[in-house]
Amino acid sequence: MQEINLTDLFISLTGRLGLNYEFLATGYEVQIWRDGFTTTLYLVVLLIPVSLFFGLLFAACLTSGKLWLSAPARAFVEATRTTPTLVQLMFSFLVLNTVVSNLLGGAQNNPLTPFFWVVAVVGLHIAALHAEAIRAGIEAVPASTVEAARGMGFSQLQILRYVEVPLALRASLPAIVNNLINLVKLTTVGNAIAVSEITYASIMVWTQRDNVVELMIVILAFFSLINLVVARLGLWVERKLAVPGYGL
Numbered sequence: 001m002q003e004i005n006l007t008d009l010f011i012s013l014t015g016r017l018g019l020n021y022e023f024l025a026t027g028y029e030v031q032i033w034r035d036g037f038t039t040t041l042y043l044v045v046l047l048i049p050v051s052l053f054f055g056l057l058f059a060a061c062l063t064s065g066k067l068w069l070s071a072p073a074r075a076f077v078e079a080t081r082t083t084p085t086l087v088q089l090m091f092s093f094l095v096l097n098t099v100v101s102n103l104l105g106g107a108q109n110n111p112l113t114p115f116f117w118v119v120a121v122v123g124l125h126i127a128a129l130h131a132e133a134i135r136a137g138i139e140a141v142p143a144s145t146v147e148a149a150r151g152m153g154f155s156q157l158q159i160l161r162y163v164e165v166p167l168a169l170r171a172s173l174p175a176i177v178n179n180l181i182n183l184v185k186l187t188t189v190g191n192a193i194a195v196s197e198i199t200y201a202s203i204m205v206w207t208q209r210d211n212v213v214e215l216m217i218v219i220l221a222f223f224s225l226i227n228l229v230v231a232r233l234g235l236w237v238e239r240k241l242a243v244p245g246y247g248l
Contacts, residue, residue: 008025019211019213021214022209023208023209029208035201036198036199039190041226043115043119043187043195043197044184046119047122050127051124051127051130053127054124054131055127055130055133055176056134056165058128058130059138059168060160061073063135077131080128081129081132085122089117089122089190092121097117114194118189118195122189126179130176133175133176134165135168136171136172137167138168141164145167149162149163174238177235185227202218202219
């Protein structure tokens with residue numbers, strides 16, 4: 001009863017300001033909206049580790065010194081950085097997904113959902129941006145530091161793992177955090193292939209209620225809040241990992 005009263009009070013107060021949030025009193029539309037918020041949060045939680053993992057992998061390939069690793073990684077990074085994320089998503093869903101369906105004998109046998117394609121495309125897109133930031137960080141590690149590690153008997157892989165990557169991550173954290181903020185915003189491309197994230201869910205509501213302004217206010221506040229949290233966490237990590245005299 002208390003929740004209903006609070007909802008009614010909110011609808012009444014915002015109504016006096018000329019804002020229409022009456023849909024909050026209807027179970028079906030509210031559930032669609034709540035699912036949109038939840039889906040967006042799921043996407044963010046999944047995309048952050050996916051993008052970081054592949055970003056590290058691509059950066060390792062780019063700095064490996066081996067052409068068979070660096071050339072494909074460089075081609076992928078350049079193709080990803082120079083084309084719109086929405087175009088990549090539409091191509092993946094309409095072309096690659098169709099190819100997979102045909103190989104598996106029909107769409108009914110294809111386990112790859114629209115949600116998967118959003119995670120894959122946005123995750124790899126941001127991973128390409130991470131890779132460039134981390135690559136620059138790796139190349140900024142002083143040669144004397146690398147030589148000292150090599151003199152201690154470290155292999156090339158050990159140097160990368162224990163020396164170059166830890167120092168590179170510290171130097172590239174500001175750029176990585178900026179990429180993660182961009183990642184949160186890019187979750188909205190999912191509405192193009194009917195992934196029910198917050199913008200898609202809001203479209204479903206405002207086509208019935210004609211309350212675009214009201215829902216856009218909430219969407220802007222929602223993404224601002226998420227990115228404020230990401231930015232603050234990033235700043236905290238930067239300060240915790242800072243090495244005096246190096247990078248930060």
